[in-house]
Amino acid sequence: MKSTGKLARTALALLGGTAVAISASGAWAQDNRIELQWWHAMSGALNERVNEIAEGFNKGQDKYKIIAVNKGSYPETLTAAMAAFRAGKGPHIVQVFEVGTGTMMASRAAIKPVYEIMSQNGFKFDPGSYLSAVTGYYSTSDGKMLSYPFNSSTPVMYYNKDAFQKAGLDPNKPPKTWQEFEPVLKKLKASGSTCPFQTNWQTWIQLENFSALHNVPFASKSNGFDGFDTELKFNSPLHVRHITTLANWMKEGLMVYGGRKNEANAKFISGECAIHMESSGGYASFSRGAKFKWGMQMLPYYSDVQGAPQNSIIGGASLWVLGKHKPAEYKGVAQFFDYLSATENQVWWHKNTGYLPITTMAYETTKAQGYYNAHPGTEVPVQQMTLKPPTSNSKGLRLGNFVQIRDVMDEELEAVWSGKKSPKEALDTAVDRGNRLLRQFERDAKR
């Protein structure tokens, strides 16, 4: 009895706390502006950037007031929004990480699609002006934007130029393909490196983006865009080949496992690891922390795979609008999104956070201002993402229960790295376990 009591009490406290917080902020409003709650998960320096955006919008007009509230991590923000919505106190805008996209889409009655809000409130909305590699992730198959892409990044390769020099390698010629990798890693090891290569976010970079870059399906039905009856496909011979390569490198000490998320950043900044794969958002912390010369480069590919390299896909988060609010409030939300899309604001966000711009105009403007030439490497993520027009394999991923599926992939990959399972066995198991999660999601969505 104790356990349920405890859990429910936690939930109760959570609900209660949120309700109090909201009514308090409402009661103390001093002016007649319509208040719009924006719950987000940006912490540290990014939290400050978010506050600056809200401030900029609030100063520019006198009808609406955006109130930006940090709600903790991505899952915590999402959970808080869900609990508040159940209590009838949901925020207007909530920032949801990309893996939550499927869950949000399935909650039809709780959300309001962005394209609907924009058109209902008379804002012109031209899908052609957006970078489709970014907006495609959050749009329906026929191009209708469901949520507003806020902070998007894509993985790239960072490498330590000093370490390359020390190993007798050309610091301006990093390996471009996976085939070229092995000799480079061996030379780095021979020069005394204890960590020639490591990767962050192994599922996002080595399986999800790997599939997009090689134009092979990660899941059937256009990676889930065409329906909930999708099945995972990341146990193909090409995927098995890649994981086998990585597993062998780990055995030979050419690669080191550094954790599921971005814990391994520390080992690149300290100079211990020579080649590092991480989100383009890592640029800010490397340029601040690394005391050596380093470079950025597109992710490698297998040159014998036809169509590779295709284009990479994004990660990060988007802004979802929740239902059950007044039409006047939605008008404010639409105006806020319009403000966010303004070229100057997009350029500012892109330069100050390292996240990708979402409109073609913003990209062109940043380029024309000479920013990319002044900061070498910063254009790599945009170039990689727009390498070729996205195919059904490289538009993005639209899977239900994706949070758990990522955990399943992490678990099975760790079983490979620790030598408990063969790559084929692990990927087969991951696909099988993931498919069960997809079927459960499909059953729930159809009820």
Place this chain on the structure above:
Amino acid sequence: MAPMEKRVVFQNKFLPYLLVAPQLAITIIFFFWPASQAIVQSVLREDAFGTRSYFVGLENFIILFEDDYYLHSFQITALFSSLVTTIGLSLSLFLAVTADRLVRGTTAYKTLLIWPYAVAPAVAGALWGFVFLPGPGVLAYVLERAGIDWNFQLNGGQAMFVVVVAATWKQISYNFLFFLAGLQSVPKSLIEAAAIDGAGPIRRFWTIIMPLLSPTLFFLIVVNVVYAFFDTFGVIHSLTRGGPAKATEVLVYKVWYDGFEAQDLGGSSAQSVILMVIVIALTVVQFRYIERKVHY
């Protein structure tokens, strides 16, 4: 009971009800109401925002028992809680016995042993995480020097070892306090009489001290099992997050993960109901069978 016992009787009929009302209200609001909510949720499936919910009968339970990892979580929980309970109790009993025999410096010794109890579970987890962190960790360094391929982030057995160490360490103070109090209530005359009869320290411990200590031991077993089941969430969350590959995913961790990370309220509630049944069963078994063997 003596027939001539004096009794105080309430004259007012409602006063007794009024006096127990706060206790009843707390029990109903914080225990019965949430428990009933969990039971209701466990037969429903709904979307994350609660806009649609459907009665599905026992589907949530069927899904659970078809899931190999749920059954695996049972084994993990059994292993984890028996390790934490047995190691924690034997270590603290040993410490209490030695503290009881100390002549000088007892206060300092006792105070130091009580310290870990003041540490929050999450902090205890982070602390041991540093100590065992491959590379910079102090004990990790010692283990690596000893030729052990140490990485509890990848090796399930090592991960279990680390969470057991952290969870046990946290509970030792509590056990120690109760054991020490129990030991000090054992009449000195009995021990002296036995000593005069020629019984050595070990014999005296098993034939006199242990039987007299059994109520304390019984109480601590119950408390420790409950602790290992429910209060170790913070330690596990900060050390391993249930990993690697679910090697340290105990039942209560899975309840939290499925409910709060995976937004599967139905599945999570079904697990809470199962946990509830387990705790009721454990308590009944403990009081029915084990308590009979306890000498008060």
